[in-house]
Amino acid sequence: MKLYISYGTQHYLENLPEAALDHSVLLESSGDAVLIAELDGNNPFKEGHAYEILNSRGELKDGSFAVLNHIQVTDEGRSLFEERFKQRAGLVEQEPGFAAIRVLRPEENHPYIVMTLWKSQSDFTSWQQSDAYAETHKNRGTGQGLPQTLFSGPSFVKEYNVVSKS
Template identity: 40%
Template structure:
């Protein structure tokens, strides 16, 4: 499955989404609006960020709270990173309040995205404070003699999804 992301003004992105309501979802936070396009074919975006969903569960609906962990990975570290994350996906899928998960491999950059969609921000916060919270740094990636797999620091973006 292909995933394409683009940014723009909220009103403009909602107009595009209205033309493709079954394939696109608009996400918004205080600083940006993002259009998420999931399809088996090409996109209508002119300059998208392009990804392949290499692990997916659940349906992304037009409601909820999305968290995107953006993780820049070295070229040499990609196979190891993908292997380690795929092993962790089943643990995250069991989280109470999780609606959907996408593990996105970049096709035109070095930054992977682990996208989780929650029924609410409260559900995400509850999971984040639980013992099963999935945190790459706690797993020791790149430490203790392991190969360096990160290009630079990861960062998180949080969004609301609404009709």
């Protein structure tokens, strides 16, 4: 299974034939939009990014708020980064309002993406303030966490509202 992402304006993406694909989700935030298609097979987008799904829980269609954490990883650090995510505790899945998670490996030279979907933005905010979040991220920036040399640049987070689901 793969996940494909195309970026543009909401109007542009809504009018793509691919917007009607089964298992597609349209996300929007302040004029920026993302169309996501999760499927077996080839990239349906002419201008899209392809990702292998390393870890998957929940259904994308169950969320109404999405958080995409883009993480830039060096070529040398890919295996360690992926191994850590394979061993993740999975605490986020137990949180109220959790809908889905996808840990995505880029097929080309793009950042990894950790995408979570939530029933609401307030559910995501509650997760960030929870003991489970603190436990999940307790080693960040410490000697027990991932070494900083693993990252080729700063990570960045984008938050979106789900506009439509197929």
